[in-house]
Amino acid sequence: MEHTSLAHHLILAGLLFALGLTGVLVRRNLLVVYMCLELMLAAATLALVAFSRFNKTMDGAVLVFFVITVAAAEVAVGLALIVALFRKRGSVQSDALTTLRD
Amino acid sequence: MPDGLFLFFAALTLGAACMLVASRNAVTSAMGMILALVGVAADFFLLDAYFLGVLQVLVYAGAVMVLFLFIIMLLNTDDPEGAYPWKAAALGLAVFFLLGAGVLWLFHWSGAVASTPAGATPPELSDLPKVFTTSAKSFGRLLYTKYLLPLEIAGFLLLVALVGVVSLSKDSTEENA
Numbered sequence: 001m002e003h004t005s006l007a008h009h010l011i012l013a014g015l016l017f018a019l020g021l022t023g024v025l026v027r028r029n030l031l032v033v034y035m036c037l038e039l040m041l042a043a044a045t046l047a048l049v050a051f052s053r054f055n056k057t058m059d060g061a062v063l064v065f066f067v068i069t070v071a072a073a074e075v076a077v078g079l080a081l082i083v084a085l086f087r088k089r090g091s092v093q094s095d096a097l098t099t100l101r102d
Numbered sequence: 103m104p105d106g107l108f109l110f111f112a113a114l115t116l117g118a119a120c121m122l123v124a125s126r127n128a129v130t131s132a133m134g135m136i137l138a139l140v141g142v143a144a145d146f147f148l149l150d151a152y153f154l155g156v157l158q159v160l161v162y163a164g165a166v167m168v169l170f171l172f173i174i175m176l177l178n179t180d181d182p183e184g185a186y187p188w189k190a191a192a193l194g195l196a197v198f199f200l201l202g203a204g205v206l207w208l209f210h211w212s213g214a215v216a217s218t219p220a221g222a223t224p225p226e227l228s229d230l231p232k233v234f235t236t237s238a239k240s241f242g243r244l245l246y247t248k249y250l251l252p253l254e255i256a257g258f259l260l261l262v263a264l265v266g267v268v269s270l271s272k273d274s275t276e277e278n279a
């Protein structure tokens with residue numbers, strides 16, 4: 001640990017967030033989009049843990065605990081929504097969902 | 103130069119995340135997601151957050167990703183066959199390089215983040231009492247004193263999510279009968 005600084009961890013978190021955002025913008029498969037959202041959450045928690053460690057407080061780490069809790073609940077509800085959507089439409093591709101546009 | 107373990111796990115995480123974003127097969131994407139989350143957990147360990155690392159592996163790579171894989175295999179979610187979406191790939195690469203350059207500038211070249219080594223406290227913060235421990239015990243103490251109300255709300259949120267998922271996944275045709 002002596003050779004990594006806060007900037008290294010923040011760069012890793014930022015690149016991970018950029019990859020997740022790219023996936024959300026580019027992919028059409030709703031499940032993959034959802035996984036990319038989770039990746040962005042994981043990147044944010046990584047930055048929080050790094051700040052917490054280098055600032056020597058526990059509060060960031062406790063916030064990560066709550067983020068993990070909320071993410072678990074969010075995944076359950078989101079996947080149930082996707083399954084309900086698949087039942088109604090028979091597809092999880094986002095180009096197939098244009099009812100509001102047409 | 104950062105140490106070898108950090109570089110190894112950073113490369114693993116970013117490579118797995120690329121696999122997640124770029125793969126056309128949803129199962130391969132999920133495998134990339136699991137690898138990326140394990141890499142993030144390893145980085146938690148490198149940052150001395152052992153409890154959070156274990157939690158990340160158990161909750162994310164364990165429970166959440168099993169749920170994802172279950173849904174992927176339940177629904178037939180493969181992308182439609184056809185020509186490789188070059189336009190989307192080019193757009194994605196452009197977005198990623200733009201964002202990546204911004205991240206590198208912000209955290210490396212702009213000098214906004216001081217490169218203080220681990221443990222060295224910035225002078226303006228040094229007179230505050232600092233409590234950073236690696237034990238799960240200190241988590242429990244904070245959760246049940248300072249963060250008691252958020253903890254209660256999180257528990258209630260999990261209950262609401264449970265009830266919501268049950269009512270969402272009930273077959274709507276039952277009600278019409």
